[in-house]
Amino acid sequence: MYSNKDGGLYPADPEQVRDRLAEHLVLPVHFARGIESMYAAGVRTFIEVGAGSALGGLIEQTLAGRSHLTVSLDQRGHNGVTVFHTALGRLAVAGVRLDFDALWTPYAPSDLSLPKKRSAMTTEIYGTNHNRPYPAPGGTSALPALNSRPATRPGGEPGDPSVPSPAQSSPRAPEETPSGHTAQPPAQQAAGPADSVQSTVMCHWLSAFEQLQRHTGEAHSGYNRAMTESHLAFMRTAEASLNSLASVLDEGAAPPVTFFVAPRWASGLRVRHDFPPCC
Structure with a gap:
């Protein structure tokens, strides 16, 4: 950890660390000297953690023209979450290894498995084409032909003029009953139950x-x-x-x-x- 008193590292002795922190309250801040010391030690990525991005601007002024990366995790007047995600993206592009697992925790997929015991109020919702895949499992060859011929009528080929159709058959002649009365054909009989x-x-x-x-x-x-x-x-x-x-x-x-x-x-x-x- 670098100190803003002289731009050098903090001492390892706890007593000296307390004295150095007390001196920060009464001595001027040498921020640029500390940045120069870190750059001389090989630091090329500077991350500003805190409100605003004022220190990031000072770092840019101090290291102007030299290779480095300054990333601020917050910017005044911008959405904090958006700025934070943008900063992580810039670090990832620069080759900094990051662990994004914590970011995906709130977006974990919910459990979509059906309960083992279905409730009596459960109602299935499905479309009319459910379990009716198209094309058929056998492919287009399993589908019926577009212009298929009609089924063959008994006694001849389809459309055979030698086989009379029901509409062309001759009317049925009246039949004589044992009592001597003439029975009319079914079409001329009285209305049946369906007509009633x-x-x-x-x-x-x-x-x-x-x-x-x-x-x-x-x-x-x-x-x-x-x-x-x-x-x-x-x-x-x-x-x-x-x-x-x-x-x-x-x-x-x-x-x-x-x-x-x-x-x-x-x-x-x-x-x-x-x-x-x-x-």
Whole structure:
């Protein structure tokens, strides 16, 4: 350790060290002499530890033109963490061996392993392509062809005109039953259970639509009635106010002011619902 009293090293005797520290309080500081002594001893890297970078500037002035590296761990007006990391980077580039393990301790990866016993509230979140890699494990050769031919119909090749399709087959002739009545083909028979179910569903849907329209009409009728009543109340209030003002001024027997007379239909406003019967 170098002393700013004379720029030399501290003595090894503890008593002399205490005397040297006491002399620092009353003697001038020879900072440049201490820097020159360290440079003569082979020191080329100077690290300023403390607030600000004033001493680093003094070192630059003292060793101007000579090979050296001055690094300050703090600079006024700059973020302290940023300046500290920049200083470490400059030292690492200069070849100074550093241990950065302490810097990475707060950024250690968290434990992402799943618990051995899953909670009952655990819900898996996955995409639609989960466990569906593309391309397939067998590669593109395992994928189906882009323009594959349709499957062969029984009795011939695809598109064979010799094999009639269901749409081209001749209609089925009526069959005579043992009782003498002629049975119609399936397409001409009465509607089956599926048609009945479909008709019932349609009926329910129309009934629900009718109820929705009725409620909508009633709500709209109530809105119109409320707007009419509020407007009438406003006009009556304005009429009463002006009649009172005229009586106060006493300008003669002027007829009362009438703004608005409600029509008869306004008090009985209703919405008519004409819906066809369903079912």
